[in-house]
Amino acid sequence: MAWASLVxxxxxxxxxxxxxxxxxxxxxxxxxxxxxxxxxxxxxxxAYAMKSLPMGTAYAIWTGIGASGGAILGMILYGESKDWKRLVFIAMVLGAAIGLKLVS
Structure with missing residues (x-):
């Protein structure tokens, strides 16, 4: 339930x-x-997720979702650049969040 709350x-x-x-x-x-x-x-x-997840992991995933999601929303809704380099770095952020989930 903590992971769902974090998402x-x-x-x-x-x-x-x-x-x-x-x-x-x-x-x-x-x-x-x-x-x-x-x-x-x-x-x-x-705050609910952090009751059972380590602070560092929860915060890193929360900011990763917010940052990459914000960038994706900017591309979709506000016409921001969809350059392949941007997409690669967004994928890296999401990959790091998934990696933290796998090792936690």
Whole structure:
């Protein structure tokens, strides 16, 4: 259950990051509320996961999901570069997260 919570935390982290971008474009109360909900839920699920997972592993995977997911969302939703080098490094981040799962 801790690993599922950690993945959910990472997905909420991705949502929160995309709401930062939305806030920069829209500057409205809805964007602020969604940003707070996204990061708040992310921290709650991360805290739950850290009850049984080592802090370093949980934090590394959480940030890996958030960073790579944010980059992928930027490519899909906001037209950011889809250069093959970027994709290779995103794959490396995800591979490292999977590796941590396998050794934990």
């Amino acid at each position: 959910i935390a990472g997905l909420f982290e991705m949502f929160g990051v995309s709401m930062i971008n939305k806030l920069h474009r829209d500057r409205n109360l809805q964007s602020v509320v969604l940003l707070i909900i996204g990061f708040g839920a992310s921290f709650l699920f991360l």
